[in-house]
Each structure stands twice: as structure tokens, then as C-alpha cells.
Amino acid sequence: MRVQLTELPKTPTGIVGLDEVTGGGLPQGRPTLICGPAGCGKTLLAIEFLVRGITQFDEPGVFVTFEESAADLTANVASLGFDLAQFQADGRLVIDQVNMVGGPPEETGEWDLDGLFLRLGAAIDAVGARRVVIDTIENLFGAFSDTAVLRSELRRLFGWLKDRGVTAVITGERGDGTLTRHGIEEYVSDCVIVLDHRVTEQTSTRRLRILKYRGSLHGTNEYPFLIGESGVSVQPIASLGLRHSVSAERVSTGVARLDAMLGDGGFYKGSAVLVSGTPGTGKSTLAAQFCDATCRRGERAMYFAFEESESEIVRNMASVGIHLAQWVDAGLLQFRCFRPALLGLEAHLFAMQKVVDEFKPSVVVMDPVSDLLRNGTESEVAAMLTRQIDFLKARSVTTMLTSLNSDAYSAQTDLQIASLVDTWLLVKITEGNGEHNRLLYVLKSRGTPHSNQIREFLLTENGIELADVYVGPQGVLTGSARQAQEAKERSDGTARIEDLEQRRVNLEQRRAAVEAQTAALWREFQNEAEVVEQLLSNGSTGVVDRAGQRAEQGRLRQADPDDLPVGA
Amino acid sequence: MATAITESIGVWYLRLYIAGQSPKSLYASANLKKLCEEHLAGHYEIETIDLVEDPTRARDDDILAIPTLVRRLPPPQRKVIGDLSDTRRVLRGLRHPEEAS
Numbered sequence: 097m098r099v100q101l102t103e104l105p106k107t108p109t110g111i112v113g114l115d116e117v118t119g120g121g122l123p124q125g126r127p128t129l130i131c132g133p134a135g136c137g138k139t140l141l142a143i144e145f146l147v148r149g150i151t152q153f154d155e156p157g158v159f160v161t162f163e164e165s166a167a168d169l170t171a172n173v174a175s176l177g178f179d180l181a182q183f184q185a186d187g188r189l190v191i192d193q194v195n196m197v198g199g200p201p202e203e204t205g206e207w208d209l210d211g212l213f214l215r216l217g218a219a220i221d222a223v224g225a226r227r228v229v230i231d232t233i234e235n236l237f238g239a240f241s242d243t244a245v246l247r248s249e250l251r252r253l254f255g256w257l258k259d260r261g262v263t264a265v266i267t268g269e270r271g272d273g274t275l276t277r278h279g280i281e282e283y284v285s286d287c288v289i290v291l292d293h294r295v296t297e298q299t300s301t302r303r304l305r306i307l308k309y310r311g312s313l314h315g316t317n318e319y320p321f322l323i324g325e326s327g328v329s330v331q332p333i334a335s336l337g338l339r340h341s342v343s344a345e346r347v348s349t350g351v352a353r354l355d356a357m358l359g360d361g362g363f364y365k366g367s368a369v370l371v372s373g374t375p376g377t378g379k380s381t382l383a384a385q386f387c388d389a390t391c392r393r394g395e396r397a398m399y400f401a402f403e404e405s406e407s408e409i410v411r412n413m414a415s416v417g418i419h420l421a422q423w424v425d426a427g428l429l430q431f432r433c434f435r436p437a438l439l440g441l442e443a444h445l446f447a448m449q450k451v452v453d454e455f456k457p458s459v460v461v462m463d464p465v466s467d468l469l470r471n472g473t474e475s476e477v478a479a480m481l482t483r484q485i486d487f488l489k490a491r492s493v494t495t496m497l498t499s500l501n502s503d504a505y506s507a508q509t510d511l512q513i514a515s516l517v518d519t520w521l522l523v524k525i526t527e528g529n530g531e532h533n534r535l536l537y538v539l540k541s542r543g544t545p546h547s548n549q550i551r552e553f554l555l556t557e558n559g560i561e562l563a564d565v566y567v568g569p570q571g572v573l574t575g576s577a578r579q580a581q582e583a584k585e586r587s588d589g590t591a592r593i594e595d596l597e598q599r600r601v602n603l604e605q606r607r608a609a610v611e612a613q614t615a616a617l618w619r620e621f622q623n624e625a626e627v628v629e630q631l632l633s634n635g636s637t638g639v640v641d642r643a644g645q646r647a648e649q650g651r652l653r654q655a656d657p658d659d660l661p662v663g664a
Numbered sequence: 665m666a667t668a669i670t671e672s673i674g675v676w677y678l679r680l681y682i683a684g685q686s687p688k689s690l691y692a693s694a695n696l697k698k699l700c701e702e703h704l705a706g707h708y709e710i711e712t713i714d715l716v717e718d719p720t721r722a723r724d725d726d727i728l729a730i731p732t733l734v735r736r737l738p739p740p741q742r743k744v745i746g747d748l749s750d751t752r753r754v755l756r757g758l759r760h761p762e763e764a765s
Contacts, residue, residue, distance in 0.1 A: 195726040202757025205692075205747035210683040210730035211715055211722050218719035240729070240745075 104311045107155075107227070107263040110148025111141065113330030117315035118306060122287055125261045127254050129284040131268040131276045132291030137302055137323055138267040139164070140173070141291070142229040144327045145265050146189065147178045155226035156188040158219040158262075162235035166191040176327050190219040200241045209249040213256060220260060228257065228264040237278045247283075254283045275307070286310045292318070301442055304330055322446040329446055342366065347459070347494050350389030351382070353562035354521075357538055357547035363519055364543065365458075366492040368485045370513055372499040373523035377534050378555055379498040380404075382523070383461045384413040384420060385559050386496055390459040391423035398457035399431045400448060402467040406431035417558040430455055436468050441480045444468070449487055460488055464498040465513065478513060485516050518542045523553055526574055533574035536562065552578065676708045676758075677737040683730045684716040688747050692731035695748035702751075703760060733758070 108121035115121050122128045122145075130138050146157035161169060169191065170180040183189035192215060220228065233250070240246045257264045266284055268276030275281045281288055288307040295301075304321045306314040321330040346361035355362040363369055371379045387397040401409060409431065410420045423429035432451060436444060452460060462484075468477045481497070488495045499513065514520055520539040525532045534553035538546045551562040552574045566573035566581045573581050680696055682689035693712060700708045713721050715730065725734045725743075735742040735758050744757035755762055 192723070194728060201732070201743035201745050202753055203746050204744060204753040204757065205695075205749035206688050207729045207731065207746040208688065209728055210686070211681060211727040211732065212729075214683060214715045214719040214730075215722040215727075236728070 106312070107149075108153065109145050110152040111144055111328050111330065113319065113321070114141075114304075114328070117304075117317075117319055117330060118287075118309065119313050119315075122263055122265070123309070123312070124263055125258060126286040127257050127264040127266055127284045128287040128289065129266050129268055129276070129281055130289045130291065131270055131281070133270045133293060136270075136291040136293040137321070137328065138291055139169075139231050140176075140323055141328050142231055142265045142267055143169070143173055143178065143180075144176075146227050146229055147173075147180075147183070147327075149227045150183055150188045156223040157227040157229065158190045158192065158216065158223070158225045160192045160194065160216060160219075160228070160230045162194050162196055162230075163232055164193075166193045176325065178327075187223055190223055190225070192216070192219050196235050196239050200239055203240070203242055207245065209246075209253065213253065217260070220262060226262060228262045229267070230264065231267045232269055233266055234268050234276060234278045234280060243278075250280070251283050287312075291321075301440055320442045322442050324443075324446045324450065326450070343492060348389050348393075349382075350385035350387075350392075351560045351562060353551065354536070354560075357549065357551065357562070358519065358541055359545040359547070363494055365494055366489055367518035367542075368489065368495045368497065368516060369519040369521065370497050370499060370517040371521045371523060372501060374525055375500060377523035377525055378553055378560065379500070379523060380409070380463050381413065381416055381418070381555060381560060382521070383463050383496050383498055384409065384418045387429055387459060387461060388413075388418050388420065388423070388559070391426070391428040395428070395459065396455060396457040397423070397429050397459040397461070398452060398455055399429065400460070400462045401431060401433040402436050402462075402464060405433050409433075416555050416560075430457070436470055441468065441476055445480050445484055448484065452488065452491070452493065456491075457493060459494050459496070461496045462498070464500045466498075466500045478516075481513055482516055514540070519544075519546075529575065529577050531575050535565070535574065674707065674738060676704055676735060677711070678708060679711045679713060679725065679734040679736055681713050681715060681722070681725070681727045681730060681732045681734070684714060686730075689714075689731055691747045691749065692733070695751075695754075696733060699748065699751050699754055703755060703762060735759075 105124040106118070106121040107124040108115050109118075130141055132138055143159065146159055149155035149157050159169075164172070166180075173180060180189060180191065184191065194212075216228070219225065236246060236250075237243060254264075254266075266280065268278075268280045270290075271277035271279075275288065275290065285308070287309045290305045290307045292303045292305070293301075294303065302321050302323070303318045305318045306316065319330050321328055323329075343365040345365040346355075346363065347365050348355050348362040349358070371382055373379050383399070387399055390397040399409070404412070406424075410424070413420050420429060424431070430451070432448070434444075448462075465477070465481060468480070485495060497513065497517065519541040521536060522539045523534055523536050526535055534555075535550050536553040537550045538548075540546075550565055552565050554561045554563055563578070566578050678696070678700070680692060682692060696710060700710065713724075715722050715727070722728075725732070725741075729745040731745065731747060733744045733748060733754070742758050744754050748754050
């Protein structure tokens with residue numbers, strides 16, 4: 097027999113991040129309890145659940161409040177851009193405010209909460225509501241003396257809400273040692289979300305945790321969440337997962353030789369780059385040149401500066417020939433300069449993501465991320481940057497982070513960030529010969545055949561240039577030592593050329609001598625040959641002479657006639 | 665004695681919120697009539713509001729529980745919930761002079 101597994105139907109909240117940690121939203125047609133201490137954002141989360149339902153999912157809602165007045169509520173959320181009055185006028189929202197002043201009335205005999213059921217039912221029917229929020233139902237415990245009846249009525253209420261098929265959110269105030277003051281969690285058992293509000297080092301962070309979600313997988317971590325300018329934003333640490341599509345497209349660094357070092361034209365589009373180094377190594381300049389190159393291609397760049405103001409950066413970069421003001425004027429470059437201590441890490445993250453979504457840059461610079469450490473611990477900063485990088489990668493934004501440290505290798509933050517980034521450039525300073533010089537090398541670059549060479553990093557009037565360094569018996573030569581070495585090599589070269597010229601002349605001379613000798617030998621040979629020719633031409637008369645001589649000699653010796661054998 | 669007290673309190677305007685013909689509602693209506701005749705004879709008016717017919721009326725007096733009896737006049741407003749079976753408690757809840765001690 098096969099068991100048919102069906103996914104629990106869920107109602108998306110539309111709240112940034114919450115649907116990701118709940119695996120799609122709240123249990124559809126069931127009540128969910130949201131509890132936490134005062135000021136943790138329960139009411140806001142609940143009202144946003146309704147507003148998103150109306151605006152994004154065409155699901156009208158009912159808001160029953162035992163706390164705030166409808167007017168207060170409307171005014172409070174207007175700053176988030178939620179126009180509750182308009183929703184009410186459009187017949188998509190009912191706000192039912194129950195005034196609980198006056199303490200518990202006299203109770204005499206049996207009673208029930210049919211009044212609440214009837215008005216809630218009427219409100220649901222009036223707008224065809226699919227979502228209901230009851231905020232904060234525990235106030236009822238102050239309104240009735242007989243809590244036994246109240247409890248049984250609440251149990252009936254949650255059952256009734258389920259029967260109505262509305263997705264309900266019930267808020268509850270955190271109790272002492274219990275989730276809610278009056279144990280509401282006992283009745284709402286499908287899904288419980290706990291909110292918290294903590295202050296560490298004078299910085300407040302709100303956190304959200306799914307305590308329970310019956311019949312569904314859910315994230316179990318505590319997730320930071322923010323109340324920003326456009327509502328609640330839950331920041332799941334790894335909600336985006338590693339699902340972003342990657343690009344093989346390259347983005348120029350703005351430094352031609354660096355592009356070459358990275359192989360095939362620069363960083364990958366949508367990758368994250370860390371530039372770390374000691375103070376004064378030119379990290380910001382590298383970032384500025386990267387922005388400059390981006391704007392030169394007609395793309396937008398966003399520069400988050402935590403140490404310098406916009407005017408300082410523009411002025412300082414102009415001194416090395418990087419003129420950023422033109423791009424600011426052209427609307428291609430935006431600066432956001434703020435001190436990290438101004439807000440909590442989460443708020444910074446939120447603020448940055450918001451402007452990124454508005455400006456839609458293709459390149460983002462954060463200079464320097466090490467400043468964020470003043471606001472949180474290393475792991476917190478790393479977690480925040482993870483989310484920031486994930487966020488940017490999901491939008492194919494190429495990110496350059498700079499990190500300032502006293503010792504490039506020992507800085508923990510660097511190591512924590514290093515595993516997040518795709519490319520890590522290290523800029524360091526070497527001292528020697530009474531000067532200090534900058535060196536740059538590519539410590540890592542995923543997916544590229546990057547150079548293993550150390551380059552000298554020069555800040556010139558035309559921006560950054562990279563020069564070869566000389567590696568010799570005395571180590572790496574930079575600065576004036578490198579120039580001296582270059583001069584030496586140049587003069588050595590000249591000498592070699594002169595030497596060759598001399599040898600060529602010598603060779604010419606030898607060639608002339610050899611040719612002269614050859615000519616002399618040739619002449620000698622010819623003379624001799626002539627003599628031999630002469631002798632050969634005289635040779636035939638010689639034979640006649642010898643025969644004549646023999647005949648003469650024979651005659652003189654009275655030799656036998658020729659027919660007699662000689663010696664016989 | 666009862667007459668002297670009712671003379672001193674003027675006219676009471678009472679509202680009873682009920683939900684249809686439920687036993688609690690009917691019982692409360694009956695109990696209220698009886699109580700008024702005995703303790704407020706000639707000095708009361710009762711308006712009965714059935715929330716099944718018009719649930720929006722529940723907002724008028726912030727009604728959650730059924731039945732709820734509201735003393736609209738004289739001020740201040742007083743509420744008593746339940747089927748009004750315990751006359752002494754009802755009178756106490758309404759701050760009737762007989763039980764106001």
C-alpha cells in the first residue's frame with residue numbers, strides 16, 4: 097500500500113524572507129500564533145500579513161484589535177506605505193476594534209463569546225476575508241473573571257476559525273517562562289512563531305524563530321528581522337541557498353594588467369571580490385577604478401563608503417586621475433557614505449539592499465567591510481556579509497569588498513569572508529631601500545586561470561598601473577630598486593649590441609683576408625697549371641726523340657738488327 | 665421600601681445583547697424582565713439587540729460575550745454578562761442601590 101504524501105497547503109505571507117524560512121508561508125486555513133515581548137513587532141508582522149494578502153494575493157482580511165485603536169493603527173503603519181483607510185474603503189479590509197476598558201463586568205450565570213464570533217463572522221463575510229488577525233487575544237483575560245469559560249471559548253474560537261477556512265494570525269504577549277502569558281499556545285498548535293528583541297552592545301536586533309510548524313519542514317534558526325521603511329524583512333541566513341545562476345561574462349577591473357592576471361578579461365560578472373591589505377595600500381583606489389571602468393561602459397555602480405565622505409573620495413581619486421564626479425553627475429555612480437556605528441548590522445544590511453534594489457547597479461563596492469566589525473562580532477559580520485553577497489549574487493551584481501587589516505594573513509574576518517568570495521586580491525607593502533612599495537597578487541580566483549605572479553602596484557596620474565617585479569638573488573625588487581635593475585638591464589643590453597657589432601666588423605675583416613688568401617692560392621695554382629700544360633704539349637716530340645736516340649745508341653753500340661731479340 | 669428606592673433612581677435605560685433564540689438568550693431575557701419588574705418597576709426601558717440579525721451592533725458597546733446587559737443610563741455605563749440568573753449579582757453589577765453597599 098502506498099501512502100500518498102501531500103504537501104500541506106500554505107498561505108504565502110508576502111513578507112520578505114518569512115516565506116522562505118517557513119517553506120512557503122503559514123498553514124493555510126489554520127491559526128498561527130506569533131508571540132514575543134512588548135515592542136518586538138508582533139502587531140506589525142500581523143498587519144503586514146494582511147496588507148500583503150490584499151495587495152499581492154488578492155486575499156481580503158479582517159483585523160481584530162484588542163489593543164490599539166483603529167486610528168492609531170492606521171497612522172502607525174502609514175509610515176510603511178500601508179494605506180489601511182483605502183483598503184477599508186475598497187472593501188478589502190475590516191478593522192474591528194474592541195475596547196476593553198472598564199475591567200471585568202459582573203458575571204452572572206452562563207455566557208459565551210458568541211458576540212465575538214458573530215462580529216468576526218460578519219466582518220469575514222463583509223469582505224470575503226481569507227486572512228484574519230486577532231491582536232492581542234490575551235487581553236480578553238483581563239476582561240473576564242471566569243477564565244475557565246474563556247478558555248473553553250477560545251478553544252471553540254480557534255476551531256471555528258479553522259472551520260471558516262481562514263488563515264489566522266493570533267498574537268500573544270510573552271509570559272514569564274511561557275510563550276504567552278495565558279498559555280494561548282495550548283490552543284494554537286499548528287504553527288508558532290516567536291519574536292525577540294535583544295540589545296547587544298547598544299545595538300538592537302530583532303529575531304524571529306519558527307518554534308513549531310506541524311506537518312511541515314521549516315528553518316529552525318533564529319533569523320534576524322528588520323522593520324524597515326517598507327515593512328518587515330526577515331533575513332534568512334542562507335535562504336537564497338546557492339541557487340543563483342552564474343555567468344561566464346567577464347567584467348573589467350579597470351586595470352588592463354589585472355584583467356590579464358585574472359585571465360580573459362577580469363572578474364566574472366556577479367562574482368564577489370575581496371581586496372584586502374594594510375592601510376594605504378590603494379584598496380579604495382582599486383575600487384574607485386573599478387567603478388570608473390563600470391561607468392565608462394555605461395553601467396551603474398554603487399559605492400558604500402564607511403570611512404570617507406563622497407566629496408573626500410571624489411577629490412582623493414581625482415589626484416590619481418580617476419575622475420568620479422562626471423559619473424555622479426551622469427547618474428551612473430551613487431555614493432552612500434555612513435558610519436557603521438550609526439545603525440545595527442541588520443539595519444545596514446537592509447538599508448543597503450533597499451538602495452541596491454532601487455538603483456539597480458551592476459557593480460557594488462563596500463569600502464571597507466572591516467569597519468563593520470565595530471558593530472558586531474566577527475561571526476555576525478560574516479553572517480551579514482554572507483547574506484549581502486547572496487543577495488547581490490542573486491541579482492548578478494559584481495561586488496567588491498575591501499578589508500583593512502594590520503596583517504593580511506592573520507585577520508580572522510578576512511578568512512571568514514574569504515570563503516564567501518570568488519576572487520581575493522591581496523595588496524601589501526614591502527619595505528626596503530628606504531622606501532615602501534605596493535605589491536598586488538591574486539590570492540585566489542575561482543574558475544579562472546589566474547596568474548601566480550606578484551605585480552608592483554603603482555598609483556600614477558592615470559590611475560593604477562601594474563608593473564612586473566624583478567625577482568633575483570636579493571628577492572623581489574620594487575620601486576627604485578626595480579628601476580635600477582631596469583636601467584642596468586638596459587645598459588647591459590647596449591653593451592651586448594656593441595660587442596656584436598665589433599664581432600661583425602671582425603668577421604668582415606676576416607672574410608676579406610680569407611678572400612685575399614683564396615685569390616692568391618688560385619693564382620699560384622693557375623701558374624702551375626699553365627706550366628704543366630706547356631710540358632704536356634711538348635711530350636709527343638719527346639717520344640720521337642727517344643726512338644731516334646735508341647736507334648742512334650744501337651747504331652753506336654753496333655747492336656743487332658731490330659729483328660734480333662734484345663738480350664738474346 | 666422598594667418604591668422609595670425606585671423613586672430616587674430615575675429611569676434606567678438598559679440594553680440586552682442576545683444571539684437569536686439560544687437558550688442563554690431566552691433565559692436572560694426572561695430573567696431581566698422579572699428583575700426589572702421587581703426592582704425597577706416603572707423606571708426602566710429595555711432595548712433588546714439580536715446580534716444574529718445585525719452583528720455590527722456589537723460594536724456599539726464593544727460586545728464580545730453573550731448575553732450582555734448594558735446600563736446605558738444613568739451614567740456611568742455598567743455591564744453584566746451571563747444569563748442573569750443570579751439577581752443579587754445582577755443588581756450589584758448594575759450598581760442598583762439595593763446592592764450598592
